[in-house]
Amino acid sequence: MAEKIKLYDDSKCTACRGCQLACKQWNGLKAKQTKNLGTYQNPPTLQANTYMIIRFQDVEDDKGNVKWLFRKDACMHCTDAACVQACPTSALRYNKEFRIVGKDLDRCIGCKNCVAACPFEVPKYDHETDKVYKCDMCESRIVNNMIPACVKACPTGALQWGDKDVMMKAAAKRVKELGGDANIYGDKVVGGTHLMYVLKEKPSVYAGLNQNPHVPYSVLLWKNLLKPLSLLAAGGVIGGSFLHYIIHGPKTPDEDGQGSQAEGGK
Ligand code: SF4
Ligand code: SF4
Numbered sequence: 377m378a379e380k381i382k383l384y385d386d387s388k389c390t391a392c393r394g395c396q397l398a399c400k401q402w403n404g405l406k407a408k409q410t411k412n413l414g415t416y417q418n419p420p421t422l423q424a425n426t427y428m429i430i431r432f433q434d435v436e437d438d439k440g441n442v443k444w445l446f447r448k449d450a451c452m453h454c455t456d457a458a459c460v461q462a463c464p465t466s467a468l469r470y471n472k473e474f475r476i477v478g479k480d481l482d483r484c485i486g487c488k489n490c491v492a493a494c495p496f497e498v499p500k501y502d503h504e505t506d507k508v509y510k511c512d513m514c515e516s517r518i519v520n521n522m523i524p525a526c527v528k529a530c531p532t533g534a535l536q537w538g539d540k541d542v543m544m545k546a547a548a549k550r551v552k553e554l555g556g557d558a559n560i561y562g563d564k565v566v567g568g569t570h571l572m573y574v575l576k577e578k579p580s581v582y583a584g585l586n587q588n589p590h591v592p593y594s595v596l597l598w599k600n601l602l603k604p605l606s607l608l609a610a611g612g613v614i615g616g617s618f619l620h621y622i623i624h625g626p627k628t629p630d631e632d633g634q635g636s637q638a639e640g641g642k
């Protein structure tokens with residue numbers, strides 16, 4: 377099976393949020409009461425019960441004209457995934473066939489190492505279940521020859537799913553058509569992401585988009601030195617505790633403050 381990616385083209389996105397709703401429905405994620413914060417972006421960030429959001433942003437051009445920018449925010453499915461490297465139980469793991477980052481919730485012990493390690497602030501912790509949630513690229517669909525639910529729901533072609541080489545060619549063609557500052561985001565960071573963007577503006581224009589995502593040094597230290605050592609001592613408990621300390625620092629009463637996860641989340 378060829379490596380696949382999901383391509384998001386913000387120039388084709390109308391921010392209808394059909395993808396956001398489809399994600400909720402496929403994953404059985406319950407809605408929660410939210411507040412109107414003066415923006416259509418709702419909820420304001422990813423949450424344990426919201427694996428993707430469409431971000432809304434208004435920007436002003438040189439002539440003072442205001443225009444919308446939209447961006448799909450979800451797990452980037454990094455080739456060099458900090459979350460996988462930080463996870464002590466393999467609850468987060470690579471799917472070797474599709475090269476995406478899947479999850480096995482039964483293995484999650486709620487240590488939140490992945491939350492601290494992810495350079496895109498994707499995994500979200502839920503107090504009620506003591507587990508962490510994120511997009512798994514609809515793994516249960518793609519292994520059964522179905523496309524991700526968000527891609528299926530998109531009415532404009534802003535989202536596509538396909539073989540990496542085909543998607544990369546389509547992305548390059550689209551960037552050429554758009555001209556100006558249009559660019560591809562994702563191919564040159566963290567070993568290449570499997571959610572890739574065609575952006576009509578430079579990445580620096582998009583609020584909250586990490587310009588230089590990388591695996592934190594604390595995680596590299598854990599993976600390359602402390603984890604092998606810890607496997608020799610006390611089944612990894614000492615090393616795991618130390619990793620937790622160097623990533624999170626001393627424990628505080630409420631480290632996260634996120635809303636709780638819905639029933640049926642996967
Ligand atoms: S975006 Fe974060 S959660 Fe997703 S694969 Fe990369 S490191 Fe892991
Ligand atoms: S791939 Fe599936 S889980 Fe991920 S954002 Fe799309 S619908 Fe949600």
Ligand code: SF4
Nearest residue numbers: 389390392393395530
């Ligand atoms: S369904 Fe397509 S057009 Fe609608 S918000 Fe999602 S990506 Fe944009």
